[in-house]
Amino acid sequence: MQIVVGVAVVKDRQVLAAYRPGPDGGWEFPGGKVEPGESDEQAAARELREELDLEIEVGASLGPGVDISAAYRLHVYYAKILAGAPVLREHSELRWFGPAELDETAWLPPDRPFVRLLRNRL
Numbered sequence: 001m002q003i004v005v006g007v008a009v010v011k012d013r014q015v016l017a018a019y020r021p022g023p024d025g026g027w028e029f030p031g032g033k034v035e036p037g038e039s040d041e042q043a044a045a046r047e048l049r050e051e052l053d054l055e056i057e058v059g060a061s062l063g064p065g066v067d068i069s070a071a072y073r074l075h076v077y078y079a080k081i082l083a084g085a086p087v088l089r090e091h092s093e094l095r096w097f098g099p100a101e102l103d104e105t106a107w108l109p110p111d112r113p114f115v116r117l118l119r120n121r122l
């Protein structure tokens, strides 16, 4: 099973979301596929550097993994920003959501259980 890491960057009770464009698009946690030999945490830090020009400190896992498909499973981790401000490179939009704005239906389906957990924990 190939792991995809998503990163819930939290700052001032808000979480950073990125919009994946296209017919199957929606809000997601920035991140990507874990490469061979990499830990989830290493992949999370690499992807956020590549995608958003952000240096992060990866924290705890947000909850149990969720299957995206037969081949991919999503793991989501908390993180905080060490340096930088997010730069839009690969997504169509970036947005900070507070707890009251976290409408799970706008998120990719595998992300929704994590969004529900996060809403109560921001």
Ligand SMILES: Nc1nc2c([nH]c(=O)n2[C@H]2C[C@H](O)[C@@H](COP(=O)(O)OP(=O)(O)OP(=O)(O)O)O2)c(=O)[nH]1
Residues within 6 Å of the ligand: 004, 005, 006, 007, 027, 028, 029, 030, 031, 032, 033, 034, 068, 072, 074, 108, 109, 110, 111
């Ligand atoms: N990054 C990310 N991908 C997610 C989330 N939820 C979800 O279903 N996905 C899906 C969308 C994609 O099919 C897959 C991640 O692929 P990706 O294209 O971001 O991975 P990558 O950056 O390593 O890209 P690539 O070089 O393999 O194309 O996981 C999420 O919260 N974050």
